[in-house]
Amino acid sequence: MENIVDNMDALNARLAQMRDAQKIFASYTQEQVDAIFKAAAIAANQARIPLAKMAVEETGMGVVEDKVIKNHYAAEYIYNKYKDVQTCGVIEEDKSFGIKKIAEPIGVVAAVIPTTNPTSTAIFKTLISLKTRNGIIISPHPRAKRSTIAAAKVVLDAAVAAGAPKNIIGWIDVPSIEMTNTLMQEADIILATGGPGMVKSAYSSGKPALGVGAGNTPAIMDASCDIKLAVNSVIHSKTFDNGMICASEQSVIVDKSIYDAVKKEFEYRGCYFLKDDELDKVRKTIIINGSLNAKIVGQKACTIAALAGVKVPEATKILIGEVTSVDLSEEFAHEKLSPVLAMYRANNFEDAVDKASHLIADGGYGHTSSLYINIETQADKIAVFSEAMKTCRILINTPSSHGGIGDLYNFKLAPSLTLGCGSWGGNSVSENVGVKHLLNVKTVAERRENMLWFRA
Template identity: 35%
Template sequence: MNKHDELAHVEAIMARSRIAQKAYESGATQERYDRAAQAAAWAIMEPSRNRALAELAVKTTGLGNVPDKITKNHRKTLGLMRDIKGVRTQGVLSDDPAMGITEIARPVGVVGAVVPSTNPAATPANNIINALKCGNSVVIAPSPKGVASCELLITFIHTEFDKIGLDHDLVQMIPAPGSKAKTQAMMELSDRVICTGSQNNVQRAQTCGTPAVAVGAGNVTVIVDESADLKAAAQKITASKTFDNATSCSSENSIIVVEAVFDEFIAALAAEGGALVDNEAGIVARLWPDGHLNRSVIAQDADKMIEALGLAGRVPDNTKFLLVETKGIGPEYPLSGEKLSRVAALYRARDYDDARAIAERILTYQGAGHSIGIHTAKDARAVALGETMPSCRVIVNQAHTFATGGAFTNGMPFSLSMGCGSWGGNAIDENLHWKHFIQTTKVIREIAPNEPAVEDVFADYWAEAGK
């Protein structure tokens, strides 16, 4: 198929999506939208399908591990369904007689979703469920390595659609082989673009001419201060760092430990499987052999990572991830950036103020807006971070990977896409969720005048500054 035919194929897919969306919205009820969302959710959560998707994802992308992908597919989808249960996304949302305004929920139309290979089933499912819940159709543009998983997911969704009489064209994907041209055409023909993935994709989404909700890069740094429960912090950081082989943008990339508890905390990490290695130059050379991350290391099981880094037999048998002590921050010190592997940079801080300064330098270099973590008994420090750091989230005493994108033990909405605000070049500063898949129409009626006197507005200013 030549380029012209490929783009014509994309145009046909988008046209079918638009027809399906109009029919889906016509005469819609909340029950219709809810059933469609449930169908898409069950398509990935049904245990045998979940396993099939997880196994295929690892096989075709080479990233992560099957048990953790099963857990991710289940928990992220279950949490999302909890979040949207009972949420009104169709019809009249509110009616305020005093203000004369009635607010009505409306779909955005055709959603074009660009999704990454790190979560080739969970992220598309999240976008599809949110889109259907709000009355939209959706077309997925998977990464090249994520095509097979996306195809299987959509097959499962269509099987569920057949049970409740929904049109397959409500959920489609750009077929293989993927290309920037086809993804660009999809984005330009959508009514809203949702983009999760590389910053190159984010940039393309935000300049495609269609309103886009895109998310920034992760490079999570975590502070461990002198008041922290060191054993609990070590357990949480280890569980988070190793989950799905560190594929998550919320995986800890840098750990900053204050001097007063440094040795004790390193011992606590060692007990959990965190091995401290002191050959920074050697690790960097093997992790970035040609200036790019080594595919034999990123998102691999611990034994494969250790072998690829030349550390077989040189670290304890129970090693789950590596700690590499460094002082450098910035492009000349790649350990200070995102590593997508079971490798964490380790920074030794003189005291808490120094730790905070190091964290700010790291985020300013990479990952601004995404999130920062702190393990502390002093909650005021967490609040102060929220007031001063270039970060939309401060995760307190939690396993970062599980907490940032929503957990059953915190109040964040379940998501696989974290908005990073102006710091990360994003339009949103919250977790992507159903509110980003809907728009509203307001019916405005005349009410009694509510015009203040000029004195009511400026009296206190005049008293201080004069007229």
């Protein structure tokens, strides 16, 4: 990896090296792959603190302690999820039916990494590629290239030391749109995490793509909910890494019978409700020329308030705007990727569901929705909510940032940092992306007499 990839010729040369390495890797046994996977995961986890510091220092976004947790999650949780999963050779066999399934790697993965979660996403994608005997080449975000590459190098060095081919992981050192587009066209599959424009480019590349859509998660607080649990779950989720996880709540929709109590709890826990003129100032700071203001992403609440010319206590956890419109003309109805939250009053549960549906249509189709409710007495409402929401993750009584990525506040929701949004979000998958999405599976079917008719 001595040569820097900063032009097309260097990129093509690196791709050729990686294809050679991947052909060798494709012959490895499950035991060899598992040893490499374990060594790489341990190395990434051991580097979680310096990588977190580097990411915050380079991007100027997020919270070091939370990025440490995300790096830990991407390494240890992903390892524990997949350590015993068969990804090489025969993965399923039924001799009585004459069926055998054989796993094969796809080839070289193009991985586009966002600026919001640079190191954790790089760890996640490189680990699942190693587990599936794929090569992977990373295109980092220009504002996060140093930390992204550092994370990839930690995984590569550990993998090679454990026996992997030396060019099995690569990256673009000086990323550009042109090189990223070329990479996506030349790779065998694309793992795309980022904004809608980048994901659209991935799906337009002519290669299979696993892209993820934008989130605009609404959280309904039903009259039956545990107010303390609901409010503090939202605060826990919305402040985590300053609100940059795409599954984080962007709005809360509160039943009118508990609205005042919910507001009081938010205030008691250190959230700030914007007054009339302050509301307009923050509106103009959230969205500029129809797009999210990049300067607020991953910043503290007090920093965002200062940008808007609003003075709030330095320890403020979340800026909350009490609004009524769920249309895109309302800036608070957008995805904000920061500790800024919209709060709506609902006349009843049907009104709350209607508002949530509109907010998802505003820019969160397929991603995540959340409901706080008494699960023992309100099963019918949960069914109505689940039926109405066009989202692939429907979370009940759960902090959505942590709940959406899986395996933290739930079981059987696969841990992932790439969350598929299905056809609603313009994606090819509607679940959390994992190792099965990076495998080709061959089915060997022996003859069995299965016909119920015959022609004489």
